Amino acid sequence: MSQARPTAPRKTRIQAQNEELILAAALDVFSSLGYRGSTVDQIASKCGLSKPNLLYYFRRKEDIYFAVLEKILAEWGDTLKSLDPDGDPIEEIGSYIRQKLRLSRDNPRASRLFANEILQGGESIGDFLKGPVRSLLHEKAAVISRWIREERINPIDPYHLIIAIWATTQHYADFDVQLRAVLDERERSLEAAERTLIALFCDGLRPRLP
Amino acid sequence: MSQARPTAPRKTRIQAQNEELILAAALDVFSSLGYRGSTVDQIASKCGLSKPNLLYYFRRKEDIYFAVLEKILAEWGDTLKSLDPDGDPIEEIGSYIRQKLRLSRDNPRASRLFANEILQGGESIGDFLKGPVRSLLHEKAAVISRWIREERINPIDPYHLIIAIWATTQHYADFDVQLRAVLDERERSLEAAERTLIALFCDGLRPRLP
DNA sequence: TCCGTACTTGACCAGCCGATCAAGAATTTA
DNA sequence: TAAATTCTTGATCGGCTGGTCAAGTACGGA
Known part of the structure; x- marks a missing residue:
């Protein structure tokens, strides 16, 4: 679940960097439009990636959403x-x-x-x-x-x-x-x-x- | 805005009855799925009307939404x-x-x-x-x-x-x-x-x- | 009963959106 | 440098959904 590519057990530099970009953009978009109101394209263009590229890191729109949710819940737990x-x-x-x-x-x-x-x-x-x-x-x-x-x-x-x-x-x-x-x-x-x-x-x- | 048909200055019995049905169903659907998450079809089938029939009373999805909103805001103002x-x-x-x-x-x-x-x-x-x-x-x-x-x-x-x-x-x-x-x-x-x-x-x- | 109007609907269309894929570019590894 | 791997993207597909239309049905007044 935390791995974008099931075949790749380790994270590349580019991978880590892009995933972070994506999650930041996704939080932005999802939080202001809601899950259904947001489109993958919006998230992609907000972080300067193409849609297929984004879907290379997160196979489904849902996966992006879950990842964002997971991240903020973890932060909240701490606080x-x-x-x-x-x-x-x-x-x-x-x-x-x-x-x-x-x-x-x-x-x-x-x-x-x-x-x-x-x-x-x-x-x-x-x-x-x-x-x-x-x-x-x-x-x-x-x-x-x-x-x-x-x-x-x-x-x-x-x-x-x-x-x-x-x-x-x-x-x-x-x-x-x-x-x-x-x-x-x-x-x-x-x-x-x-x-x-x-x-x-x-x-x-x-x-x-x- | 309160008239579904601009050409019809007065409300029929059927019209009043169906609009009420629609607004009730719409509140149900919109409130649990949000505006973008809701479909006209869902509202239609919830109140037993066909989609085109629903769109006969409210030309656009937006119009249904506004009508519901208007109704609840009015009720709230009172309370x-x-x-x-x-x-x-x-x-x-x-x-x-x-x-x-x-x-x-x-x-x-x-x-x-x-x-x-x-x-x-x-x-x-x-x-x-x-x-x-x-x-x-x-x-x-x-x-x-x-x-x-x-x-x-x-x-x-x-x-x-x-x-x-x-x-x-x-x-x-x-x-x-x-x-x-x-x-x-x-x-x-x-x-x-x-x-x-x-x-x-x-x-x-x-x-x-x- | 007849006529005009209001109502209803199946079929259909266009646009959007999530998702895929094949093929090429960049990067890493040896 | 060469091979292997990772990354990137244009093109495209299929399904869903808002909205239209033409044709038909029910209703209500005279």
């Missing part, structure tokens, strides 16, 4: 590992939000590709979701549950908390078009989003009376 | 009008969350179609976003700003607050596939989501000390 069980709960969750927000800003196309895939039924990543993501979620939920038991944070459902964090942070990548149409430039700063979300998740809206 | 400026802030925001969450549950396909459209660049709804949605957002933001000035809720950015509400509530429709893969049946109840979000937005995570 999701934080949330130190031994740290201060509020600090940890705050920095988790910050981190995910930055990921949204720095890698919006990956986020959109993922969103697209989910909306389309997510068949290609079902195993990934049911495996790594699921266990990661449960692991983090357990940490949060412990924090709740120790009365270091308010008692809320840990699963829905994490989902809320995912939803709010990814939203800045996935719905960027909407935000651009609806917010003024000045209101769209990452800092404002960061401040608001952290304030919200930490202290909520209700004023502390005394 | 978004709540948030009474004279009510209790916490109550109002809570009931707004509840309302949007129920909308997600009762009309997930509309939500997904919308998300799909945004991800694809949202050209078809640019005017809608820059117009009605934008002014609605500003209107609500003004209300929230007043509540903040009156010190009835904590000072946070009203725009990002509303966006956070949109993000979290729509997420339950748009990312349903992911939630199914990652959560157990029991954890996926609307009630849990409702409770968690409202607790989060109202009181946050940090315990009140005294």
